[in-house]
Amino acid sequence: MPIVVNLDVMLAKRKMSLTELSERVGITIANLSVLKSGKAKAIRFSTLDEICKILNCQPGDILEYLNEEDYSKLIGNR
Template sequence: MAIIVNLDVMMAKRKMSATELSKKLGITMANLSILKNNKARAVRFSTLNEICKALDCQPGDILEYVEDDEEIHE
């Protein structure tokens, strides 16, 4: 997938643990882990909004587009 989730980078910059963020967001550690490890297929805007509020950042600080090799060869 060409969208990279840099949630762990922002969490480190804000010195926030996964446990603390999951509590602030009201999501399970399992779901937070899915986001952090780039396993999510989708993110609700409401969740993205809460992440940005909790980490005092912009969506672009968390989400990054990187061209896939598959897309280049199509």
């Protein structure tokens, strides 16, 4: 799937841990980890809204669409 989750990038920019974000958003670290790893199949808008409020960012800062070629290159580098 060519949707990339850049949650780790935003956490680093805000100097915030996954644990702190989990506590502030009110969801488990396990669920945030699934999202961060890109393995999540869906995200509730209410969860995305809370994450954006806490990280002071836009949804597009967290979710990014890549074409198949660029996605394959990115996945190949992981």
